[in-house]
Every structure is written in C-alpha cells, then in structure tokens.
Amino acid sequence: MKTLEEIENLSLEELEQKAAETAAPVPDGLERRLRQALAARELADAARPRPARWIPYASLAVAAAAAALVVLPQRGPKDTFDDPLLAYAEVEKAFQTISNKMSVGMDIVRDAEQTAGMPYNTLNKIQK
Amino acid sequence: MKRIIILFAALLLTVSAFAQNGKSIYQKYSDAENVSAVYVSPAMFRLIGQIPDLEVGDDNVNLTPVIRSLSGLYILNSENETVNGSLRADAERFINSGKYELLMEAKDSGEVVRMYTLGNDRTIEGFVMLAAEANEVTFICLDGQMPRKDFEALLSKEMNK
Numbered sequence: 001m002k003t004l005e006e007i008e009n010l011s012l013e014e015l016e017q018k019a020a021e022t023a024a025p026v027p028d029g030l031e032r033r034l035r036q037a038l039a040a041r042e043l044a045d046a047a048r049p050r051p052a053r054w055i056p057y058a059s060l061a062v063a064a065a066a067a068a069l070v071v072l073p074q075r076g077p078k079d080t081f082d083d084p085l086l087a088y089a090e091v092e093k094a095f096q097t098i099s100n101k102m103s104v105g106m107d108i109v110r111d112a113e114q115t116a117g118m119p120y121n122t123l124n125k126i127q128k
Numbered sequence: 129m130k131r132i133i134i135l136f137a138a139l140l141l142t143v144s145a146f147a148q149n150g151k152s153i154y155q156k157y158s159d160a161e162n163v164s165a166v167y168v169s170p171a172m173f174r175l176i177g178q179i180p181d182l183e184v185g186d187d188n189v190n191l192t193p194v195i196r197s198l199s200g201l202y203i204l205n206s207e208n209e210t211v212n213g214s215l216r217a218d219a220e221r222f223i224n225s226g227k228y229e230l231l232m233e234a235k236d237s238g239e240v241v242r243m244y245t246l247g248n249d250r251t252i253e254g255f256v257m258l259a260a261e262a263n264e265v266t267f268i269c270l271d272g273q274m275p276r277k278d279f280e281a282l283l284s285k286e287m288n289k
Contacts, residue, residue: 073160077167084175087168091176091195094166094203094268100284102240102258105234 148222150256150269151252154202157215162208168201194282197273198272212265219267228256236260243257245276252276 009019081087158165177196206212228244232259235241239261246254 076151076169077158079169079172080166081168081172084172084179087172088176088179088195090166090203091168091198091201094201094270095282097266098243098255098268101234101257102232102243102283104236104239104241105232108234108236112211 148218148225150200150202150222150254150271153215153218153222153267153269153275156218157204157206157211159207160208160211163204163206163211165205165212166201166203168198170199171201173198173201174238194274194279195238197274198270200269203267205264207264209263212260212263215265215267221258223256226254227263228254237239247274247276250276255279 007015079087081090143191147278154165154167157163158167173195204215204216223244226246227250228246231243231245233240239259241257241259244254244256244258245252251272253272255268256267257268259266
C-alpha cells in the first residue's frame with residue numbers, strides 16, 4: 001500500500017500504468033442487467049404518448065392563414081364604368097330606384113292615413 | 129392541444145365562409161345569367177366628386193356630400209329563378225349578421241321591399257335595399273360615411289319628383 005506522499009510523487013505515465021495493471025472486477029451478470037434495463041426503458045418510452053410533431057407547424061399554418069385573411073388586400077370587383085359621368089348617372093338611377101321603392105311604402109302609409117281619418121271626418125260632419 | 133387547434137381552424141373556416149358583405153354577394157352573383165350587375169368603386173366616386181361642371185345638386189338638395197362620402201355601390205338585379213332564392217338568403221344573412229336597422233318595409237301586390245341602414249343618428253355607414261318580387265330580386269348596397277340628413281333629403285327629393 002502506497003502512502004499519499006508516494007502517490008503524489010508519481011508521474012502521469014506511472015499513474016496511467018498502475019491504473020491499467022489493476023483492472024476493476026466486473027460483477028457477474030452486469031451486462032445482462034444493463035441490457036434488460038435499457039430494453040425496459042425503450043419500451044416505456046415507446047408506450048408514453050409523444051407530443052405530435054405537426055402541432056407547431058399546424059399552429060403556424062393557422063396563424064399564417066388568419067394573418068393573410070386580415071392583412072392581404074382582397075381582390076375587389078372591377079368597376080362597371082370607366083367614365084365618371086356614366087357612373088354618376090347610374091348612382092342617380094340607383095337613388096331613383098330606392099326612392100320609387102320607398103314611394104310604394106309611403107303610398108301605403110297615405111292610404112292608411114286616409115282610411116284611418118274617415119271615421120274622424122264623418123264624426124266632424126255629424127257634429128256640424 | 130390538438131383539439132383546440134382543430135377547433136380553432138374550424139372556427140376560422142366557418143367565420144370566413146359565412147362572412148358576407150356587399151362585395152362578396154356582388155362577386156358571387158354578378159356573373160350569373162340573367163343577373164345585371166353594377167359596381168362603382170371608391171376611386172370612381174372620388175372621380176365623380178371632382179368633375180367640375182357636374183350638376184350635383186339643386187337649390188334644395190346638394191348631392192355632393194352624399195356622392196363624396198360613398199365608398200362603394202353594389203347593384204344586383206336578378207331575373208334568374210335559381211339565383212333569386214339564394215341571393216335573397218345571402219342578403220338576409222348579411223343584414224342579420226351586421227348591425228343593420230330596418231328603415232322601412234313595404235309589402236304590396238306580392239312585392240316585398242325592405243330597406244336597412246347601418247350607422248348612427250348623424251351618419252349612415254351602410255344602406256341596403258332588398259326588393260323581392262315573384263321572379264325578380266333587386267339588391268342595392270351602399271357603403272360610405274353618408275350624412276344622414278343629406279341622404280334622407282336626397283331620397284325625399286327623388287320621391288317628390
């Protein structure tokens with residue numbers, strides 16, 4: 001048995017040589033047990049649900065689609081008229097159409113007003 | 129996580145599929161047979177407003193503020209029986225999905241006319257007219273920032289013509 005002082009005085013080469021001479025004994029069946037442990041670990045890993053790899057990509061794709069819907073300019077329809085005067089005429093025609101349709105409603109209201117006023121007028125005539 | 133993403137994607141698709149507006153309805157039906165379509169773009173409205181010698185008003189009503197405030201006009205007139213029902217349904221879906229307020233409804237001799245506005249007491253941001261007869265449907269949609277006062281004055285002027 002070497003003292004600590006003797007060991008400290010050994011060179012690196014001597015230390016390596018000593019280490020190589022005294023190989024540590026391997027316990028019986030260690031290799032088999034290691035293989036079994038590794039195999040069991042692999043089985044456990046396989047059984048555990050793994051996070052799907054496509055989830056981040058799908059998230060990115062959804063986010064990109066949402067951004068595209070919001071940010072990208074949507075292709076609009078083509079102007080029907082090239083001439084502003086023609087376009088103006090069409091706008092006026094549209095307002096005329098709206099007014100005509102509104103007139104239908106107003107006519108109904110006027111008719112209703114006349115009908116509703118008839119009893120009142122009749123009462124007035126009787127009182128006179 | 130997977131379920132959340134699938135749900136989110138489905139929601140996105142559903143929202144985009146059902147998001148209707150004047151433009152999308154116009155684009156859907158403007159090329160159909162027996163459907164006449166007119167679109168006036170914001171750029172064209174700006175051009176109309178810049179025509180120097182255009183008579184855009186009279187003593188009582190000035191059309192200029194209305195014209196300048198418009199940013200889109202979509203007109204569809206369909207005499208296509210297969211399109212009529214679908215057009216009407218899409219227009220009603222569009223109206224119901226927004227904050228449109230019923231301005232007027234008139235039913236006369238089988239014709240149903242409904243007018244809707246979107247906006248507040250001072251400004252009309254959208255106007256929709258849907259007129260449906262037995263074999264004809266008319267859809268007019270105006271977008272913009274129209275002063276309500278001018279818009280109503282314009283309509284009443286036209287009605288008194």
